[in-house]
Amino acid sequence: MNNFFVHYRPLPPGLKRFVLLVLTVLVTLIVVLGFWGPSLHNQYGPGRRQPVKELSGWLLDGPGGAQLLVPQPGQTTQDQTFNRVLLAGPGKTIPPPAVMDHVGDWVKVRGSLFSRGPLDVMNTRKATPMRPPLGTPEANVVGYSEGEFTLRGEIVDSKCFSGVMKPGSGKTHMGCAIRCISGGVPAVFHVRQNDGAALDFVLIDDQNRTVNERVLSLVAQPLELRGEVIRFDNLLALRANPDSYRSPK
């Protein structure tokens, strides 16, 4: 009966040592994978979810989607008078009519703010129209052209990318990004420059309209876009027809 094991009989002494050895190997494996594994996953990103805030500014529908133009505190330059905060509704949607009915007004909105670099997105359900403070500048709806560029990157949704999801891009994020963009959340072209720094451009077509429904099949994959880069305050937009989006060679 030397070392013969049946689970309802006593464990032979010769097997005890073996079982302990197996257990030691398993515990070591689990500990190594448990502590090492997290550093191998790209589950970290610079996006931040800020506490609920109240912001006031001009509510515009475009370029790229609903946005609030909040006056920059202190010194402003001619081409950057406002800080533009993209707006989304709760979940993967555009802001509800209680917000969008006030496009063109000066409003107060409340919600969670998601930020990633210069990209700010706010979750909001309601906008309260107000009288604009005295001396508030008008919004520049034309923007400043920075010229024509060819850019390589991928289409992401501005909301989850800028705060909720880590890393918020790439294939595993495709489902979420498509849901967001399909729901009207502004589509953003995320470009990583040679020095590693990132630039994000809201996408508009050559008529300055949103492109959301036309880019769903192109989300979260490598793309090459050629178009005109236009600066709207802190927000960069890329004006190109979705038909011209290409896979990089």
Place this chain on the structure above:
Amino acid sequence: MTHQYVAVQWTRRKVIYDAILIGLMALYLLAFMQTSHWIADLRGIELETDGVAIRAYGSAAYILLHLTLAIGPLSRLHPWFHTLLFNRRHMGVMVFLLGAIHVSGWTLPSQPWIWLGMKTPKLPWAFYGSVAWYNNFGDLKPLVSLFTVNRHFGSLALFPFELLGVIGLVVLFVMAAISHDFWLANLTAPVWKAIHMSVYVGYAALVGHVLLGALQTNRNPWLAVLVLSGALALLTLHLLSGWREWYSDRADLAQPGHSWVDVGALQDIADGAAKVVMLSGERVAVFRRGTSVFALSNVCQHQNGPLGEGRIVNNCAVCPWHGYEYELETGASPPPFHESVPTFPVQLREGRILISPVPIAAVQR
């Protein structure tokens, strides 16, 4: 062994096994999530706890699936691994549960609030599973979104890896659902075994799920090395154990025209143990008890375990996998059990063992 069905026939060792299993998985999940917090703190960034939990449970299921699939070939290569095999089905069920939590989240802690119809506070263990986290809160129902959102079926790099995960989880569910001996007895061991072989289809789907999902987004070479070495290790173990079985099966001792086959000397078999020989394409376990020999089919009726690797206890051949017992003379399990295996006529002549390759039908009780 079964004469009536109970949920689990607990033995002390099964309880210990399950406690260790749950302990190890809890240790992994805790280590993964806590280390993720430490890394985020160190980098001064915010952690996406739902995403971390989705990765923790998914990777736990994936690691445990490898361990579960390794036990079979390991115990074919060395009988000491039977100490892991006897409760393997609980491991398999655990793989399914971890996979299910990866997909649907951990909502148990929130249940009291849900039952009372109250808003659930943020609880430490609760998280959205991958289906809800990536597909909910949008313009489609999460499951509709899951199955329709990515249509790049023609591209390997963009292939909807989520669907491979669904296939893997469905296979794991079927395995877990029919893992009970009730199904084993009613489907019969060969059918049950054949269905359980589909775990390899599930495994292939899950390797695809990881290769075309996590590894597409995350090009960390170490992660790729870990995933590939896991698959390679499993493949090697299966090939090795398969080759060993094929090699020993090659030596079919039966010769045409001979009704009795000399299978070796009595003294070559340890008392109380058996050796396995191949006769007319069937594996026969030849047991020795003192100066007596008994020949039984090597295929245990429970899950086709190798009876010949068992021992004689109380005049019964005991299967090394889960301990089913068969009387040496008749091949029948002692009452009240009903299982039985065919036996073979056997003679001892001048210390040599002779067996007739024509089996005597199993005795039905």
